Amino acid sequence: MAAAAATASGALGALQASRARLVAAWCARLGLGLGLPGSVTSTRAGPAMWAQGWAPAAGGAVLRRGYSSEVNAENELRVRYLEEENRGIVVLGINRAHAKNAISKNLIKMLSKAVDALKSDKKVRTIIVRSEVPGVFCAGADLKERVKMHSSEVGPFVSKIRAVVNDIGGTQRLPRTIGMSLAKELIFSARVLDGQEAKAIGLISHVLEQNKEGDAAYRKALDLAREFLPQGPVAMRVAKLAINQGMEVDLVTGLAIEEACYAQTIPTKDRLEGLLAFKEKRPPRYKGE
Numbered sequence: 001m002a003a004a005a006a007t008a009s010g011a012l013g014a015l016q017a018s019r020a021r022l023v024a025a026w027c028a029r030l031g032l033g034l035g036l037p038g039s040v041t042s043t044r045a046g047p048a049m050w051a052q053g054w055a056p057a058a059g060g061a062v063l064r065r066g067y068s069s070e071v072n073a074e075n076e077l078r079v080r081y082l083e084e085e086n087r088g089i090v091v092l093g094i095n096r097a098h099a100k101n102a103i104s105k106n107l108i109k110m111l112s113k114a115v116d117a118l119k120s121d122k123k124v125r126t127i128i129v130r131s132e133v134p135g136v137f138c139a140g141a142d143l144k145e146r147v148k149m150h151s152s153e154v155g156p157f158v159s160k161i162r163a164v165v166n167d168i169g170g171t172q173r174l175p176r177t178i179g180m181s182l183a184k185e186l187i188f189s190a191r192v193l194d195g196q197e198a199k200a201i202g203l204i205s206h207v208l209e210q211n212k213e214g215d216a217a218y219r220k221a222l223d224l225a226r227e228f229l230p231q232g233p234v235a236m237r238v239a240k241l242a243i244n245q246g247m248e249v250d251l252v253t254g255l256a257i258e259e260a261c262y263a264q265t266i267p268t269k270d271r272l273e274g275l276l277a278f279k280e281k282r283p284p285r286y287k288g289e
Contacts, residue, residue, distance in 0.1 A: 077110040078132065081124075088125035089225045090118060093132040101131055102142035103161060111164045122288060125233065126225040130218045176247070178202055232270045233288035238262065 078093040092114060094101045118124050131137045141161075149157065162168055175183040178201045186193075195207040208216040228236065238261035246254030265271050269289040277284035 073106050076104075076107050077114060079114050086222070086226065086229075088123060088229050089128065089222070090124050090126070091128045091130060093130055094138065095132040097133045097136075099142055099144070100136045100139035101133055102139040102144075103165070104142040104145050105157060107142075108157075108160050108164055112160065115164060122233075125236075126228050128218070128221045128225060130215075130221070134214050230283065230286075232265075232274060232284070232286040234265055234268050234270050234286075238264050 076094070076096050078091075078095055080091040080093065082089040082091065092111070094107070096102060096104070096107060118127060146154070146157075170187060171183075174187065177183075178186075182201060185191075193201075193203070195204070198204045199207045206217075206220055208220055210216050211219070242254075242258045242261040246257050249257070270284075270286045273286060274284050
């Protein structure tokens with residue numbers, strides 16, 4: 001690994017030995033060989049998008065929440081593999097109407113099982129997480145269940161949530177997204193933002209006017225997923241790794257991680273296909289090889 005790290009640091013120029021060791025450690029964590037050909041695995045099957053409606057319905061109409069008193073644990077998560085032009089997209093639908101989709105032990109167990117299955121499915125390119133409960137995405141943790149937990153259960157349960165839903169951890173992720181000062185203001189005040197406010201501070205990417213069907217956010221997520229489908233699977237995986245892990249280190253180390261990730265694409269058939277498609281002025285036909 002030390003020799004591999006030296007390869008990356010030499011390519012960048014003047015990386016200090018300590019930084020090179022850090023890069024090597026990160027690449028070991030990612031399962032990458034620096035500058036060496038080989039396969040790449042990702043901790044996710046593909047980009048995951050959380051479909052949530054923010055804006056009120058057109059014309060001021062309000063969606064009916066339609067909560068049910070019936071509880072069926074087996075139907076709390078619905079997995080759908082889309083077909084035809086949407087082949088490669090998987091939709092995970094959360095369906096805990098009685099609890100406003102609050103995250104429970106059973107839901108985390110089902111999500112974990114579904115994600116583990118999707119990780120090994122090379123045909124899956126993008127995952128959309130959506131609510132199947134009108135007017136609700138997710139109310140957060142299931143506090144009614146949490147209050148019944150023994151104190152020794154809480155820590156392991158939260159760790160399981162982090163392993164499946166990697167967007168939690170507000171005290172660390174929020175300052176990295178909107179800055180420390182504003183993050184403290186929001187966390188200390190427990191302020192609730194509407195969609196326009198959240199978009200204005202860079203917390204979300206899109207704000208949509210609700211449609212009559214109440215699925216405007218899902219349709220937008222589906223449109224984005226369709227844009228991802230034609231792209232090279234190998235390049236998508238390593239780009240995701242480089243972005244996610246590079247954000248946690250300094251710029252020079254991040255650039256070394258990026259180079260290590262790029263090295264994984266060099267021996268692939270997809271890279272040659274992309275060059276050939278450009279030369280022949282046609283859309284590329286990537287196979288993830």
